[in-house]
Amino acid sequence: SPAIAAIGAAALAHAGASIEDVDLVDLYACFPSAVEIAADALGLPLDDPDRPLTVTGGLTFAGGPGNNYGSHAVATMVPLLRARPAALGLSTSLGWYATKHALGLYSATPPERPFAHLRPVVDRPPRRPVLASYAGPAVVEAATVPYDRSGEPEAVVASLLTPAGERVLVRSEDPALVTAMLDDVLLGAEVEVAVGGGTGTGSGEERLVVTAPGRPGPTPAPLPAAPRPPVRTERRGAVLVVTLDRPEVRNAVDARTAEALEQAVDDAEADPGVRAIVLTGAGGTFCAGMDLRAAARGELPVTAGRGPLGLTGRPPTTPLVVAVEGAALAGGCELVLAADLVVAAQDATFGLPEARRGLVAAAGGMVRARERLPRNVAMELVLLGEPVDAPRLHALGLVNRLVAPGEALEEAVALAARIAGNAPLSVALGKRVVDESPGWAPAETFERQGELASAVLLSDDAREGVEAFAERRDPVWRGR
Incomplete structure (x- = not known):
């Protein structure tokens, strides 16, 4: 269970402890497998007589979704910890599914660091496609x-x-x-x-x-590895780099890729440590758009949460920078148009060629092209369907930075890192106002801006920024 491993590691790290420091344990139980899965994820032996896996005595007999077993475990553990003030207790619970977990550490001795409601992001292992039939x-x-x-x-x-x-x-x-x-x-x-x-x-x-045959006969056959994921993620400090990784089809987006991209963005939005996202493509191409062959099989790249391509229907609130090498065509161009900043190689090309295929740029391309470019240039993209080079779009303001081929990603990461170094509340408000204010009535613009800005101007970060300037030091942002 990656979820249990993640919450266990986060809670123990926050408490400055390891699993060996835990004296009392009560693992949530509804079936034997639930106990075994949790023990495996946390590194607890199943048969340690000095540290059994329950203080309540429940395990497979008292546990079960909906019966409040987690509270029984905590209530049982409290007097045991009061009798042993230096001891550390660990209790787990789950929310109906074995993939949704909670974990708490308890002691009669106050911790060095105060309580925090941790929400660690779970590393996603590679997903296996599921087949309806096979021979x-x-x-x-x-x-x-x-x-x-x-x-x-x-x-x-x-x-x-x-x-x-x-x-x-x-x-x-x-x-x-x-x-x-x-x-x-x-x-x-x-x-x-x-x-x-x-x-x-x-x-x-x-x-x-x-x-x-398998067990217990000859050595079982090795399990085939999961296919290479269509989207890769990499943390670089407070920046999450998301890479479309289907170079064999020029990073065209099928249903599986759209789902993986949505998950990567959702994970970034859920992680307070991620302050900016960089989206790029592998193999010298940004993205050739929708995978038409997959679409012909009915595998449309539309997700329930973020819509077309797993992003363009609801772009992230976290600042998004795209690094474009090679072609950004059709849906690839629509991903670019959904970004906040664009870095492109000098030989990169952009285009909305849907009209040549009897399609339309319905993943936001037509609307956002008009918002971000002069009307006649937007019309050129939509009506002609011909590619436009990066230098021209840089001159028109769509591309923020024009770099030598092969340097787009590093420049995009550098820009994202500069965003991440600014006050998070200020960045979030600035992005929101820039995005939403075109729809405000002129008479209410300053009033609405003032309402939104007051929370930032009165925040701890605002005071910290002023004090850091006066004291000639770097500010320490807390996001509050």
Whole structure:
């Protein structure tokens, strides 16, 4: 569980402790697996007689979603900690799902650092695409056996990994497979998924043939790695660099890429340590727009939260800088138009060629082109569909910095770092006013600006900025 590992590391680091310093433990329990998952993520042994995994005694017998087990654990731990003032206690809870967790550290001795409600961002492991159907070789990653009402095993439901790292579920009523699973020889087995002649997933199309058994026979086959993620992230101080990483298709955005981009932006917005985002593309191209082949298969790059391309319907409130190398066309250009600052290589090109394909730049391209460029230039982009070079758009004000080829990313990161060095409240308000004020009525502009600005002008950061200037030192921003 990356979630439990993240909250455990954050809480222990804040308290200046390690898991070895914890004396009393109560892990949330609803099933044995919940306890085992939490112990594994936190680095707790399952069978330590000096540090059992519950002080309440519940574990699999008292736990369960909705029954307030977490409060019982804390209530039990409090008198134990009062009796041992130097001891440290740890208790966990979850919110219905094993991926949504809370953790608290408790002691009768006050901590060196005061309480803080921590919200660590969870590192996302590479995602595995899920296939609706599959035929070919695979490895059994996990499996389970459901039983019928008479208590007899009726089938095997197996989670398989393909050589490409994709995941597919297959259900089989083959008695030999059921027996193999009950004998624990199906896990890690190499299998062949064949079409036809079996009960399959319920559609009657797939059947499993074991080609090499797994545990406890020969060494289980290695599990195929997850496919390379279409979006990579990298922290550089207070800047998050987000890279579209599909160079084989010029970073065209399919549904999976849009979802990954939305998640990266959501994670950045949830992390108070991220003050600016840089978006770029791998392989010398920024983005060629929507993946038309994927779209033809019905895989449209539109997400529930941020809309087209996973970003343009609701751009981040965190300042966004784009670093453009090569082409930024169609949806790629629309991503650029949704940014706050643009850094481009001198040989970069931009364009909205949708009219040439019978499409329209409906991911914000038509609207934002008119907002950010003179009318006739916006019309040229939309009506002709021909590329425009970076030097021209720099002269027109769309591109903030023009750099030599290969230098766009470093310049964008440098700009983002300068944004991140400014007062966060001031930056947030400045971006909001610049974005929203064109829709304000002229008579109310200064009144609305004043209402929004008062909270910043009266903030701790405003006082800190003035004092730091007077004392000739760098300010220490607290965002309040």
